[in-house]
Amino acid sequence: MGSVRGIGRRRLLAWGGLTAAAAPLAGTRLGHAEPGKGRIPPDTRPGGVFDRYVAELAAQGGFSGVILLSHRGRTVLSRAYGMADKERGVRNHEGTAFNLSSAGKPFGAVAILQLVQQGKVLLSDTVGTYLTGFAKEIAEQVTVHHLLSGASGLDNPEVDVQRVFQSREEVRAYCEAWARRARQVAAPGTPTDHAGAEVAIPAMIVEAVSGMTYWDYVEENIFRRAGMTGSAFYTRPRWLTDEHIAHPYMRLADGSLVDAVRNLDLSSPDPWTPGKNPGRDFIDPPGDGGFTTAPDLVRFAHALRDGTLLERPYADVLTAPRTPLGPAPGGLASSVTTSFGAYHLPVHITGGQWVYDRAGANPGIAAGWSIYPDTDWVGVMLSNADGLPLGEILQRQEQAIVGPWNS
Incomplete structure (x- = not known):
């Protein structure tokens, strides 16, 4: 886990990664209201509040990566900022693959x-x-x-x-x-x-x-089946050479950012991950991580919903509320009080609707995806540099989608 401003990494991820909720991904439960379904909230559009917030954050050096908001499978907002590989002059773009860290755990x-x-x-x-x-x-x-x-x-x-x-x-x-x-x-x-x-x-x-192997199983039975053609468990040699994979920029004690995968001798000073460098793993541990693109995470969400990955009863089991959780840490989505742990992800109720999501962080890596099954929205945030306010970004994304116009 890496530098996430304003929230202790371990506490954030133990809580579930971000905000969350529980209803069947395969569809809305019978009798459940569908608040604002079909509407495009103004804050989600290009030039809207969320778009301007991320653009300002990027301009101040606080965000490098990709954001994407999708409604009913159609992209409403897609932005890319910063460099995927500074040494080779490769910029981040919608098709860039980012490491997921703990945000990949639900694949297991x-x-x-x-x-x-x-x-x-x-x-x-x-x-x-x-x-x-x-x-x-x-x-x-x-x-x-x-x-x-x-x-x-x-x-x-x-x-x-x-x-x-x-x-x-x-x-x-x-x-x-x-x-x-x-x-x-x-x-x-x-x-x-x-x-x-x-x-x-x-x-x-x-x-x-x-x-x-776990890696081969997930690539064949989840990524390929869902049409996630930009997703895989890449090895370090591929991470170093493929220009479509974002390099992790890790912050050192002196405040400088370095390419972690090109500097295996350097370590993160972050108190939550002292001495860590994600590039030292030749491949992500079985059950964790993986690389994916923002559009691929939208494909993953819809493959859960339409029965491609799991028949509906088993998709319901995945997201069923189990262990009650307290309010989000660090003020993240503090209005959320009804939240639960599900299978390797948290689920919660906000604005009268369910949300499921998962986040992950490592030195130079931050990722979060959110699924809103009642209104068919998907939000994705993928980043390759330390220092971004992960919790605030995810909270503002949720506010843009679940604002008062959807209540």
Whole structure:
């Protein structure tokens, strides 16, 4: 996780990434009102309040990346600012792929539910049903449901943030060994604080059941199926050479920004990610991250809605409200009081409608996507530089879409 002004990264992501809500992505529930459906709020249009806010932020050096607002599959607002690769003079554009960090975690939940839909996995099964090498209490008591809903009672083993990985195989082996070091620190069903093992273990289950690596499974069964042609789990060599992938610009202690993937010897001083550099990972850990474009995230949202990725009952399971959450941290969407944890994403009610979204941050990386199923809006924010006010951007995006004209 990286520099996010105004909000503690771990607290933001533990809360769920951003604001959120719970209703079936596959469609609006029977009898549920559809506030403002079909209207284009003025603040979402080019030249509107949100557009002007981001443009001013970018002009002040506070934003590098892409924003996109889509309604019923049609782009209402799309803007790109800053450089994808300063060294080669490549600018960010709508087709630039950005790293998602924790905003990619819901792909793992979708993968598990696809296997549930096929009858190959049961949400009530314990970890030991599919995997070996875990402590007895984890193998016999922690279920797939506990892991996906963020209520496993597991802790986070320490991560070697200085290690520079050199292959997919090395990353996979390290992550499996790391997950097996997780300890049971509370009873299953106890909400946890962004426990990484809850993401790594389901990815291991996907691999054990499908016979594919997690990366290959998601690319084939989610990205390709949804038409997300600009999305993949790129390796560091590809990150270095492909001009369509944004480089992460990490802020150092002296205030300067450096290309993290070209400077593996440098580290983030941020207190939430001390010593970290995302370029050291040869590929994102199974269950986490991935690279995608803003239009591809819109495609992902609609592929959930129309049954391409999951049949409707299983899409409902993905976004069903589970653990009640408190108000957003740091004043983010502070008017939201009805929010819940769902499967690897939070869900909430705002302005009389549901919203689901997920955010992620790492040094030089910030990402957030929001789905408004009742009014068929999708909002995307992808960035490749430290220092942006992530929470404020996401809050203003939500205000533009769910303003008083939709109540």
